Amino acid sequence: MLSLADIHFGYGDQPVLRGVNLEVQAGEMVVLVGSNGAGKTTTLRVISGLVKPWKGMVTLDGDRLDGQPPHRIVEAGVVQVPEGRHVFPKMSVLDNLLLGASRPEAWRQRRETLDEVFEVLPLLRGRLRQMAGTLSGGEQQMLAIGRALMAKPALLLLDEPTLGLAPLVASEILEVIGRLNSGGLAVLLVSQQVTEVLRRAHRAYVLSGGTVVRHGAPAELLSDASLIEAYFGRA
Numbered sequence: 640m641l642s643l644a645d646i647h648f649g650y651g652d653q654p655v656l657r658g659v660n661l662e663v664q665a666g667e668m669v670v671l672v673g674s675n676g677a678g679k680t681t682t683l684r685v686i687s688g689l690v691k692p693w694k695g696m697v698t699l700d701g702d703r704l705d706g707q708p709p710h711r712i713v714e715a716g717v718v719q720v721p722e723g724r725h726v727f728p729k730m731s732v733l734d735n736l737l738l739g740a741s742r743p744e745a746w747r748q749r750r751e752t753l754d755e756v757f758e759v760l761p762l763l764r765g766r767l768r769q770m771a772g773t774l775s776g777g778e779q780q781m782l783a784i785g786r787a788l789m790a791k792p793a794l795l796l797l798d799e800p801t802l803g804l805a806p807l808v809a810s811e812i813l814e815v816i817g818r819l820n821s822g823g824l825a826v827l828l829v830s831q832q833v834t835e836v837l838r839r840a841h842r843a844y845v846l847s848g849g850t851v852v853r854h855g856a857p858a859e860l861l862s863d864a865s866l867i868e869a870y871f872g873r874a
């Protein structure tokens with residue numbers, strides 16, 4: 640479905656990604672882990688078109704995504720839930736959700752999609768008129784996920800969705816992501832909550848120094864103590 644082939648990118652003349660190869664198949668939940676500064680966020684930024692790779696190709700079902708503007712990539716079905724949630728605090732929960740449905744196709748289906756979102760995130764239904772800024776951190780994360788779902792993604796990109804959340808709330812968020820994936824949505828997730836995330840994922844990639852140093856089944860990676868030590872410091 641999604642494929643990154645030999646992606647190179649950097650800021651200024653400083654390389655950050657040095658030949659990243661990565662794939663997400665339909666229906667898969669893939670997790671991207673690695674130490675701070677490894678280039679995980681930058682990889683997601685390349686996929687969602689926020690930055691253009693120096694070299695390499697990003698394709699979705701064979702169509703080139705790299706070089707396309709971010710809104711085209713959303714139209715193609717790749718939607719990112721940004722790190723730090725970024726809900727609009729002075730807007731209601733409903734208006735935040737509707738912002739996710741800005742493309743015409745998604746806008747036409749907004750009522751049905753809202754119902755689908757409430758099924759996965761029932762908490763939002765009772766909060767529609769509330770200002771997003773008054774929600775708790777976990778609730779804001781749910782809203783950010785809900786907003787991404789309003790765009791009707793085929794592949795959801797999530798950057799550290801549990802960062803700064805209490806463990807119980809973080810588990811709840813991962814539960815929601817797991818449920819979305821079980822419903823058929825492909826997920827590419829960046830996380831530092833390695834062990835808990837790996838248990839739910841189909842496959843994982845370990846990024847270090849801007850390249851993939853390991854990839855495979857989560858059980859394989861989790862059984863490698865030296866790997867855990869080296870890359871998953873905060874597991």
Ligand code: ATP
Binds near residue numbers: 655677678679
């Ligand atoms: P973290 O878990 O700390 O977010 P990460 O693996 O997501 O790490 P990136 O955020 O992709 O890593 O950053 C990779 C490198 O690129 C880091 O050295 C970072 O300092 C640098 N970097 C990131 N964003 C920028 C930017 N806008 N301008 C310049 N350098 C940047």
